[in-house]
Amino acid sequence: MTTRQPNAGLERLYRQSGWTLRQFAQAVNRIGTERGTPLTYTQPSIHQWLQGHMPREAVRPLVLEALSRKLHLGREDMDPSRRSVLGVGLFSVALTIPGWPDVVGRMNAMRVDPQRRIGPSEVQAVTPMTERLSDLDDEFGGRYARPMAAAFLVNTVAPYLRADASSETRKSMMAAAALLCYLTGWMAVDEGAHGRAQQYYVKSLELAGAGNDPTTYCHVLRGMSVQAADLGHGTPAVRLANAAADASPESSPRMRAFITGQQAHAYALAGEKTNALNSLREAERAVNQAESRLGTFGGFSSATLAYATAQVRHALGDTKGSIASLNDHFTLRDSTDxxxxxxxxxxxxxxxxxxxxxxxxxxxxxxxxxxxxxxxxxxxxxxxxxxxxxxxxxxxxxxxxxxxxxxxxxxxxx
Known part of the structure; x- marks a missing residue:
């Protein structure tokens, strides 16, 4: 009788991932759902694979995809000549979005490198660097900034995530990394690499949960809704915008405008006129109540509201009204836009x-x-x-x- 040998290669990749058996199974199941073939693997299945049992042939590519997303996200984006990977992955309308209870503490089991320790100074270095990368993206575009963002994510921030740290510092670093990951996904959207962007966005949701940062989690969901809306997918855009609203940790006027403005556009694309107009009115009330643009990443202003109104009007068939609202937008813009x-x-x-x-x-x-x-x-x-x-x-x-x-x-x- 032949004794089955453990799969050393898979074991090595599994250890590098920092996943628990349950998280590995969930990652494979999630990709199966994206591909239209829902799976129900659990911890014992992963354990069997590590012991040498081969997954079903149809499942093997999904296992490789799960590991690839976990271990190599960002590396391909570091090469400015990466034309071959710009279109990697198509936008998935059926992408499974991890809920807030699912991501809180999800990365606690990540293996820690005892040879490296970080403190608040490392966190304080990541945050302003992310802001500068965001400024470069705003001014010059994603093609210019994304290789730099990906290199910073892979070479600097990823090792920080594996370093030893106090509980408070570790959570702060996770939250800072979540924002950087979201920004890199936003840059990928600009380039049209929509599947890749979704990978960054989901990773950002996981990091936000690990960092106990519901605000960034909410922002990412809203950004995912914007991506879906720009691609004309009304129903997924509504689902994501509503999820952002449900997850919003605060009810400040600026945040309400930020969310409800996107809900209005999503509803309009989905043909839900009444909901679209109601959401737009709520966004208008919230902007009128807000006193400052500070305190909200991607702050929502009167100019932003005019653009959202233009998008709603166009989606509902009012092209002339949309033109008027776009002209309002340009009148209201300031030098910082x-x-x-x-x-x-x-x-x-x-x-x-x-x-x-x-x-x-x-x-x-x-x-x-x-x-x-x-x-x-x-x-x-x-x-x-x-x-x-x-x-x-x-x-x-x-x-x-x-x-x-x-x-x-x-x-x-x-």
């Missing part, structure tokens, strides 16, 4: 101007975008500019349309 969103929202304005037949106005708006576009390293802006020639192709007899289209083609070719 990010350059990339200015160009993205201007591109949306041009598309909607064209949609209602205002060709000359659309070309003027696009030309202003094209003048500033070379300074932005943003996948989303690349896609916006790439659409211009095809959108203007029916109007080639118009000199303004022809010149704008040619200008866009020249920039795309560079």
């Amino acid at each position: 990010m350059q990339r969103t200015k160009l993205v929202f201007s591109s949306l304005l041009a598309e909607r101007q064209l949609e209602v037949g205002h060709l000359e106005a659309a070309c003027a708006t696009w030309n202003a975008v094209l003048d500033e576009y070379p300074g932005i390293h943003s996948g989303r802006m690349d896609r916006q500019v790439a659409k211009i020639p095809s959108l203007l192709s029916p109007y080639r007899s118009n000199s303004a349309a022809r010149q704008t289209s040619e200008h866009a083609r020249e920039l795309i070719a560079k």
